[in-house]
Amino acid sequence: MATLTEMTETVPAPADRFETLFGRFYPELYAVVYRVLGERMASEDIVQDAFLKLNDDAELQRKPDVEVGAWLRRVALNLAFNRLRGERRARARLERVGRLETGTDEAADTPAILMLRVEEQVEVRRALAEVPERQRECLLLRHSGYSYAEIAATLGLAVGSVGVLLARAEQAFRATYRRQSP
């Protein structure tokens, strides 16, 4: 997602810097957090929490977009997973999301298709919950479209380590996902 120029640029901190960062990163952060939580309101809250932390850190805002973006993703993912932490709470949420979630485009589907989709989401989230946290974050970021460089910056890894973490994550996910829905 980030270009080489963006990754090496130095950014001054004009008065509207925060506005720029909000406009640029809000949509993508929301999309990533939504994958974790599956709830619009909770996702919006988590992303806002991340921006509140950014707003308090003037020095961070002066850093290049790529660094700020990585920091925001890290914070938002931590906040999202913290929210899900706790086996019983997580499972209750999974059940609730599975039963009640309706996406914007789903209204046009038949009830049977909608039910299948909801069941699939429940199974995917259950399988995800069993993948070790670091691998899970890597998996979510990669399948949200982030590059290895962006994933490495977000998770504090060497770029060369992303491939092996991702391979392990996908293997672990496939094993649990197949166990649940053979």
Added chain:
Amino acid sequence: MILETACPERGTWRAWLDHEENDPRLDAHLETCSTCTHLVGELREAAAVANRALSSLGVARHPSADETALARERFAWRQRQTAAIPDVQKPAAGRRRAPAFVSHIPTPWRIAASGMAAAMALSVLVGFTDVGRTAAAAFLSQFRSQQVAAIEVSPQSQTEIMKALGALGNLGTLKTAAGANARPGVVPPLPQPRSVSLVEASQQVGFPLQTPDPKTLPAGIDPTPQVQVIAPTELRYTFDKSKASSYLRSNGHANVDLPDKFDGATLVVSTPAAALLQYSAKDSRDALLIGQSGELVVSVEGKVTLDELRDFLLSLPGLPKETTDQLRLIRNWNETLPIPIPTDKYNWKSERFNGGQGLLLNDNTGIGSAAIWQSGGHLYGVAGSLKANDLKRVADSLAVR
């Protein structure tokens, strides 16, 4: 790193699949190594399974520019709310969060709750509609909430309303009863609630509080609520002609003039004491919330009339026409509290609750619902992570017990 004599690691192959490794020696190795061919096949299959599965969790679409702008406004609202709470009232790190009324309700519900407060500002406009002109003779300088009505606001309208109300800060000064300056368009922080008994709360709000029939509460909800009382508040917005003229001129609205008699005129919004009954469940402290208060009163001090205020406020630059049109359509404007409903978050319908006409709101996920109605001179609200039918049963069962 690729060695001429050894097979590359699985991480390297995984990166190669994503075109993150483009060394041509990898392609050459793959043509001659059955072990790596098998490994790459496995990696490819696992990646495809994950990709197919995870794509089912994605948002149908990313937030649009309008929705992002609205999120930014909501962020600013939340930020100012936080900043407006004095440090002494902020929770210390590591301690349980202070019971700051709505602080632990998801933001959209906090905004819905603050719809009450936003309604104060909109009520001012309601009082100045054409429909209300005749009745204004009887209620020349006062508005008292007796019923509620929905005002639908789209994401774009929400942004415009917040900006227009925010601009009021440049036309005058908003003060709380304590004398602290506040910003128009920004709902000043509600007074910190105090935990009390139901009897004490009834005494403080001035009428016997109602509670739901425990049989109507969903399974898992503790039937004993935590009761909190929020003290009454008074907001005073005083017009300042010189400040307003200067602002309007500098923003290219020199044609919008504030007449002399507006200078020093004051709108007084009195919110009564309110009680909040908080019902918890094992996985949520706010499984169900029931709020009760007296009526909201808006009055005017100074030389201006309601008609003049209406004309001026409705001419404020930036206020969306779709909103002012809906306000104009409200009958009994002088006793109807408009409740702004963000159409991107909630759908609503008119409904009767426990003898009073009100509004039933559903959030678009189907997870949460809320009801608000006025009855017997009191305003009632119920909200929670309940289906609408279950919530209505709770609302209908409210009674003094």
